[in-house]
Amino acid sequence: MHKKIRMIVSDLDGTMLNAAFQIPEENIEAVKEAAGKGVLVTIATGRMYRSALPYAKELGIDVPLIAYNGAIVKTVGGERIETSFLPPDVVRKVLKFVFSNGWYVQLYRDGNLYYEVVKETARAYEKASGVPGEAVGKEGLLERADEVPKLLVVTKDGPSGDEALRLLAEAFPDEIMVMKSTDTYIEVVSPGVSKAKAVLSLAKSRGIEADEIMALGDSGNDVSMLKACGLGIAMGNASENVKAEADAVTGSCENGGVAEAIRRYVLEA
Structure with a gap:
């Protein structure tokens, strides 16, 4: 009881x-x-x-x-x-790792939403969240690495999401916490x-x-x-x-x- x-x-x-x-x-x-x-x-x-x-x-x-x-x-x-923000150097390292794997990623900073280029994934997220985002390119994301509470990696399906989760956890075992919020959404935050x-x-x-x-x-x-x-x-x-x-x-x-x-x-x- x-x-x-x-x-x-x-x-x-x-x-x-x-x-x-x-x-x-x-x-x-x-x-x-x-x-x-x-x-x-x-x-x-x-x-x-x-x-x-x-x-x-x-x-x-x-x-x-x-x-x-x-x-x-x-x-x-x-x-x-x-x-609790991700350290800027960790944000940049994770972003470069994501880029190298060809994954879609969103960065959050100062209450704003940023991504590399406009894709259907971005439009779907904007519709669900009610928040418009801004395409800033890879360099624009890397330049916005301070005071980032979370990165969101989006994969094409559940199995690829599991693989992305595993690869991120193995690449940055002590620097980030990763978890799935949907089959295709991988949340990246600071440890703890x-x-x-x-x-x-x-x-x-x-x-x-x-x-x-x-x-x-x-x-x-x-x-x-x-x-x-x-x-x-x-x-x-x-x-x-x-x-x-x-x-x-x-x-x-x-x-x-x-x-x-x-x-x-x-x-x-």
Whole structure:
């Protein structure tokens, strides 16, 4: 039996959001009802802060948001609470390695999105995130290596994504942390950065213990927080590997699975 839940943290894509990148109305209602009862509710996402903020406002969240897989934590007013940037020399080394392998890569800096050239991959990401990017060429990426919270490597399919993950981890074993957020998205952050670390730090600042937190997610970059929190909930659409790491499984993101979990484990517990 878990302790009374005092904090809820949810991933966005594949969790809080449906396939149309919208928040189902039942999720909004459940979040607001939980917040009204004094439960802290926030978001932990691989997305840019700038991309996550509109959803936080739609949910009525006033707790700091966890973005870039935990590399940046900021209030809804834009104040930085925590930051963890990749060292510039590491950014440049990883970029050159990515270029040599012919992979597509995105760089994030100062709340902006940069890539080498305009491709369908870039356009698809811009549509999903609601953030327009800028093509700056290889040199332009290398020149923007300071204060980078995350790089995103995008591969053509799942097997090539697994291979890219392995190659990056082997090439930079002590300099980066790599994880998959989708079959084709490889997230690159500084060692030690994770949603779990950011969630626990934020909770501690509010006097909340790990076993008083419910975390919800669907992907590999959510596993750390599902395991670290008292109640880890995998979405019905999550992979079997993610479900195996969770304490329970709720409905899919298309069917208001977040609302289902909030009602079952928080509002009706």
